[in-house]
Amino acid sequence: MKEIIFSHNFILKEKLAQYIIGLILIISGEILHSCMVTYMPAFAISILTDNGEFSAIVIYILISNIIIIIANRIEKKANKIVNNNRIIRSQEYYKIICKTNYENIDRYKFKAKYEAGQESFYDGFHSGFHNMILDSRKLLLGITGLVVYCTLEARVDFRIALLQVALSSVSLWLNTLQKKWISDNQVEWQGLEVKIKNINRDVIDIKNAKDIRIYSAKSWILQKWDELTKSRVKWHRKELSYFFLVKATGRLLLAVKYLAVYLLVLRQVENGMAVDDFVFSIGLAFGINNWIEEIFHNIQYLQINSIHVRNTREVLRDCSGQGEESPSAPVFENVAPEICMEDVSFTFPEAEKPIFEHFNLTIHPGEKVAIVGNNGAGKTTLIKMICGLYRPTSGRLLINGFDTSRFTPEEMYQWCTVVFQDFHLLAATLAENISCMPEERTDYQRVHFCLDKVGLGSKVTSLPQGLNSNMTKELDPEGVVLSGGELQKLMIARCLYRDRPILILDEPTSALDAVAESKVYQEYYELTKQKTSIFISHRLSSTKFCDRIILLSNGRIVEEGTHEQLLARKGKYASMYTIQASYYQEGDRDA
Template identity: 35%
Template sequence: MTFKESKDNPLHRDFGLWSNTRFVLNRMRKYCPIVFLLAFTDLFCASVQSYLGGFLSKFIMDTITIDLPLAEKQHRLIIIIIIGALVALAFSFARIIAGSMVWPRYIYIRTGVIHERVAKAMRMNYALLEKPEALDLHQRAQNSTDGNNNGFEGMMHLMQDLGKNLFTTIVTFTAVLVLDFRLILALTVMGVLSFLYYRVILKKDKKEVWDRLAPVWRKSSYMARVTQQPEYAKDIRLFSMVPFLLKKQRAVFETREERIDYHQDLWNRNMLFGQAMNVICRFLTYAVLYFAVIREINPMSIGSFTLYLALANAFSGALIYLLQRFGDFNRASMEVDDLRSFLEMNSESTEDLLPLPETDSLELQFHDVSYRYPEAEKDALSHLNLTLHPGEKLAVVGLNGAGKTTMIKLLLRLYDPTEGLITLNGTDIRKYPREDYYRLFSPVFQNVELFALPLAENVSMLPMQETDREKAATCLREAGLADKLDELPKGLDTELLKIASEEGVDLSGGEKQKLALARALYKGAPVVVLDEPTAALDALAEKQLYERFDRMIGKKSAVYISHRLASTRFCDRIAMFMDGRLEEYGTHDELMAKGGEYAHLFDVQAQYYREHPEGEEDAE
């Protein structure tokens, strides 16, 4: 496949009209193949209906003007009208049935593509979530799948419109050509001019309006979330942020309104130009028919006059509409470019990947690993060499900004190293499928997020039918939520949050942390990672929780992250980071004996770990 890189977004790709057409047709065939028959039936009936009246009028006018007895004329007219009405009714009925069945199936197909987009959003490389270009591209992909007149579904509707008008144009072309080939040329020129101007408007509209609105929609969504979500409400009120945030939101709205006004101005110009072309086409049609009938250049009956007038109007209308819909098709295709660019963004090849080793004896090793955030001036983590042995408890400590969290994101493969590599049992972790590699870890992060799902599913992170309820309850009790579980009226079936259920229950900060521990216990992965989930606790409480959780996980490998050195002194090895580098490494006793930076900071922090005011027992 060949495509061009877009100038406005380095992650955007231009796939081309025919490639996007194949993409849409493939999705139609994948999700609902019968839609092809329904769409063809609808477009065929719609095309015939556009000029059926012209033929019916010709037969009626010819019957009226023919030299026959009145009774016979009446008899013929009745037959023509009855047959015409039945034929028209049959086409109308077929079109109504097919059309009513096509529309919901288009929505069904679009829903399938939305599932693809959402799945991509949840599986895309985590590092891309921090890139504005990726977020803008996701917004544009969402726009491409959220409407029925644009983007993906727009291409389906437009294919049907193009087919209808192409069929009408071909049928009426021959009849008008017999009348006067110069009329065909003139109508075609008018149609092409209308299309060319329409195409200019389309390009300007896409580039100057909708592409520039992508970040505006993203900011608008953010402002809506900030001003309506409970977690922001306290700060907004206590810091008197209402005028400030309203000003920010007004600025976003003003940008949007300015672009929408420009959009409306563009299409007003196109409408005026199109009307002018339509008037010229009608004038030319009547002029040709005038010369053909009045001047007797091409003598015809009144019925033929009526037919040719209907066919000429049908031809010019179908041609102009065909070309304009082709322009719309190009625009929708450009929006499908947005969708496909997002779906194929950073797509990783599944070829030559290896299955994960079937063993719980896992050794993870950093080999001269460095990582630099995009557009940063220096490495966040520099030349790290470190090994996590099977069953080992490793403490990763250091002050805020030392590089601890970056190291963990690299270990979990949320980031890939800028330099160096990480190996699992001697093999580069990039050789394994990313989702398979994720299954090796039970993480507990500092920020714990609840899902609007039952408590049991919030523990298992699986559908209820796949959840071991007894295991979920056990994990909750082991994590310290026994009392909370017992007081909930619906127990494990209690909905969390009030988003999906009015009876939803929220948890306190401490309860959320314990729920996160229960998740890690339930998953039971061979490597446990705790990334400062207890930062809100005091130093002594953090130390006690870490030690209790360590007893829960048994002989699993574990990585404990903290900026409080004594919290993790029970670990087999301690890695101390400073300014993105591994400063010291060893056991607690070794580092204390060394008398370096670790020992100094430990002594400074030791006062916070005394369990009694008199200092009868402290961290030493």
């Protein structure tokens, strides 16, 4: 019931009152038409036995058809309202998802629920918001029809209506048990379905296609797909077993019900019931059964569909209030700020061990800071906190003295621009990939400037459609595919285009050689002299130019200072630098 109410309120909103008026007219028209059709044989017998006018039957049929035509017209308009609003709400849903906290997207459970919740906006077989509203309307029609028919049948023999409702209630109870089992266990196969869909996506993903073929991973992937599919089939078989058991029991009860109805009606015939009343009574009995089946079927559809709608409702609940403006946030200024982390701790949801504990760091306005360390030191997690993707579990993150816990994620994002080590191109034009805006809002001169600065100007000139060339072949068979190094330069150009006071490079040049990486960082340094900049790199030689270098290990600062200061201390940084330098020297000798 909760999902039915939610569906109507969420989808219809301001159209709800108009829809309810239409709903009353639709149900009234269909019930009246159904009663007239059920009574029609008895009416015809009555006219013919009483030597009445045949035209009365024609008029009766005509009135019945006019009523259902009017009801169908109103129903068509009501369905159009529901469908149009469903499309509008789907757009709102995706906007909300785009604004939700990154921590939600980073959680497997949320992603699984989000993907399942998308089904609510599709118009499948008795699934989605459209069918939730449509099937609830049919359910209300069935209940109203059942009440009307039982009232009419009770005038002949109340036991007929009572017996049919009683036996049908047993069927409903069995169906309820079956759906409860599905509700209790659907989380098991829902997880399997998400994994199967993920494998299906990975197989056709161009980024994975090379490795799958080069490393002969086909058999391994097929084995995983087969294992997951077999597990899903086992659950499906259990589901079918319950379904057929309930179905067979329902058929048996239906046979008992019809037998009892005929015996009771024939008893009335023996007591002098007229032929037309007999026909009408049998018609009512069949009608009662049809209404009960209609109720049962729609309850089943609504129970199954409620799983998708519940996922959507919970996603919207989890995202409620995210992305809204905060009255306490400072006025944004594109001026290099100070970043201060005071006694910050951070633990991933459902993780036992924290990544950071009582961590302190201050980055001064305009300072160029390098964060280095081995894999797993916490470098990427640290910058995700600084740019607002993660929130500290405890402690404070301050920007220009303002506590960012009072900022919304959107307000945090406006301070930063970041190039992450794991980045992806959009299936859009080159210019749109740089600006992250539609073509009409893109500053093409600035795009050219940023591409020139990262060394991609000549590459763009060589493309037939220049900045309007489509990237990737996902949507365009003629799309441009860039090399790893070119992709990373393109992401840095995107970073420059955005022009924010905090600039972060999270190992974005791993596909470049050491010389090219050092050149990119130096050029970036020149472009960001008035910015607060953070550089992350495994190659220590690439960050020598920074004002300060911070060495992280297990979420702690173990050393910090300039490149020269850290070498003079002959600590862990100096050891790492010496080892890396020897690798480059050996590579040069081998060359």
